[in-house]
Amino acid sequence: xxxxxxxxxxxxxxxxxxxxGPAQAAPAASRKPNIVLFVADDMGFxxxxxxxCKDIPTPNIDALAKNGVxxxxxxxxxxxxxxxxAGLMTGRYQQRFGFDANxxxxxxxxxxxxxxxxxxxTFPQRMKALGYATGMFGKWHLGVEDGYLPxxxxxxxxxxxxxxxxxxTGPGGEPPPTYRGTDVAExxxxxxxxxxxxxxxxxxxxxxxxxxxxxxxxxxHAPFVGPQPWLDQHDxxxxxxxxxxxxxxxxxxxxxxxxxxxxxxQGLEENTLVFFFSDNGGPGGAADNSxxxxxxxxxxxxxxxxxxxxxxxxxIPAGRVLDQPVIQVDIPATAxxxxxxxxxxxxxxxxxxxxxxxxxxxxxxxxxxxxWRFGVQYAVRQGEWKLVKPSLEAPPHLFNLAxxxxxxxxxxxxxxEKVKQLQTLWDAWNGDNEPPRWIDNRWNGKExxxxxxxxxxxxxxxxxxxxx
Numbered sequence: 001x002x003x004x005x006x007x008x009x010x011x012x013x014x015x016x017x018x019x020x021g022p023a024q025a026a027p028a029a030s031r032k033p034n035i036v037l038f039v040a041d042d043m044g045f046x047x048x049x050x051x052x053c054k055d056i057p058t059p060n061i062d063a064l065a066k067n068g069v070x071x072x073x074x075x076x077x078x079x080x081x082x083x084x085x086a087g088l089m090t091g092r093y094q095q096r097f098g099f100d101a102n103x104x105x106x107x108x109x110x111x112x113x114x115x116x117x118x119x120x121x122t123f124p125q126r127m128k129a130l131g132y133a134t135g136m137f138g139k140w141h142l143g144v145e146d147g148y149l150p151x152x153x154x155x156x157x158x159x160x161x162x163x164x165x166x167x168x169t170g171p172g173g174e175p176p177p178t179y180r181g182t183d184v185a186e187x188x189x190x191x192x193x194x195x196x197x198x199x200x201x202x203x204x205x206x207x208x209x210x211x212x213x214x215x216x217x218x219x220x221h222a223p224f225v226g227p228q229p230w231l232d233q234h235d236x237x238x239x240x241x242x243x244x245x246x247x248x249x250x251x252x253x254x255x256x257x258x259x260x261x262x263x264x265x266q267g268l269e270e271n272t273l274v275f276f277f278s279d280n281g282g283p284g285g286a287a288d289n290s291x292x293x294x295x296x297x298x299x300x301x302x303x304x305x306x307x308x309x310x311x312x313x314x315x316i317p318a319g320r321v322l323d324q325p326v327i328q329v330d331i332p333a334t335a336x337x338x339x340x341x342x343x344x345x346x347x348x349x350x351x352x353x354x355x356x357x358x359x360x361x362x363x364x365x366x367x368x369x370x371x372w373r374f375g376v377q378y379a380v381r382q383g384e385w386k387l388v389k390p391s392l393e394a395p396p397h398l399f400n401l402a403x404x405x406x407x408x409x410x411x412x413x414x415x416x417e418k419v420k421q422l423q424t425l426w427d428a429w430n431g432d433n434e435p436p437r438w439i440d441n442r443w444n445g446k447e448x449x450x451x452x453x454x455x456x457x458x459x460x461x462x463x464x465x466x467x468x
Contacts, residue, residue: 074308115143
């Protein structure tokens with residue numbers, strides 16, 4: 001090659017080096033991680049493989065724990081749907097702003113919307129401030145009025161339903177309206193499949209930027225759908241309710257698998273922090289909470305102790321089982337830390353960053369104590385001890401959960417000092433909370449049975465029953 005050809009070739013090489021190439025996603029190491037939240041609805045504690053279920057296989061839920069961690073003491077701050085979601089969306093105990101009951105409750109003050117307080121900054125709003133695309137596909141249950149809808153509370157994209165579930169709401173027995181953004185959309189033939197398809201499209205659209213994907217499923221909340229082909233996969237000899245419940249759960253697990261597969265196809269799984277949990281315990285019937293006592297609507301372990309797992313391949317060591325108590329209000333603080341954002345003390349988050357625990361850098365319990373209030377019911381857990389007041393008239397009960405996770409042996413009479421200590425803790429916590437903004441008459445635990453026998457009446461007035 002002569003000097004003239006050499007100079008010509010060098011010039012061409014320099015010119016080619018400054019031309020823009022095809023768009024490419026930033027290397028995973030330099031990108032903020034994606035956040036994916038899978039939330040089951042009314043799922044029984046014992047109804048997945050990671051908690052010992054035998055008749056309903058859940059390989060994709062189980063894989064999250066196998067590839068990450070399983071929390072043996074995972075909790076939610078609510079024992080019914082709406083309050084748990086309010087806690088998740090804010091990273092705060094929902095009792096801080098009086099959100100004790102489902103959004104369908106009876107108003108304590110007619111001027112109070114049954115919705116997530118607009119003064120509360122939401123988790124997706126904080127993620128958007130960090131440059132995240134935010135999408136939600138499923139059940140909202142935090143307000144149905146204008147100003148309180150998902151796309152008005154931090155989600156760029158929403159497709160789903162607003163109220164508690166798929167039960168008939170119209171005069172003709174039709175399900176609740178399905179929304180795309182703030183507009184009513186065509187009702188899908190299969191809601192869970194529609195949520196899945198929307199989620200997959202969201203992942204594809206935002207594969208080159210960080211995103212928050214929130215999938216709060218309608219499964220396995222009643223009324224059960226029992227879709228095919230999942231229904232035929234369940235034992236035909238099983239009770240009809242368990243078969244339909246099992247079909248809904250199998251479909252939910254399948255949807256989780258398809259979303260995780262899409263993340264892998266897009267090369268995103270190693271850069272995605274994933275959480276799975278149920279919003280509360282199962283309501284009984286087809287759902288199995290064993291070996292826990294109680295169900296949804298109660299603050300026994302069966303109402304708030306739920307399946308809980310997290311995965312972040314390459315960041316969280318796989319196959320770990322963690323016994324430290326955690327709660328769903330920890331998820332926002334954890335996601336914000338993963339995204340490189342700090343938590344301002346002025347936000348008054350109750351949740352904490354779980355990354356040190358997840359990564360094995362700390363083995364300390366993230367919380368000194370966990371707290372609950374469901375109208376007249378209340379509970380506190382500190383270490384292995386739990387104090388729970390299950391109804392208005394019942395005295396507080398005391399249990400050692402390390403020895404008695406089924407809450408069968410009340411130790412209150414034998415341990416009065418422990419009762420006093422835990423009651424003092426709860427009273428101090430509750431002193432920073434608002435009274436419930438609206439009422440649910442199912443708050444009063446065992447008293448419901450007495451009310452049913454008395455024509456719906458009870459001796460204590462509703463105003464009194466509404467006070468914790």
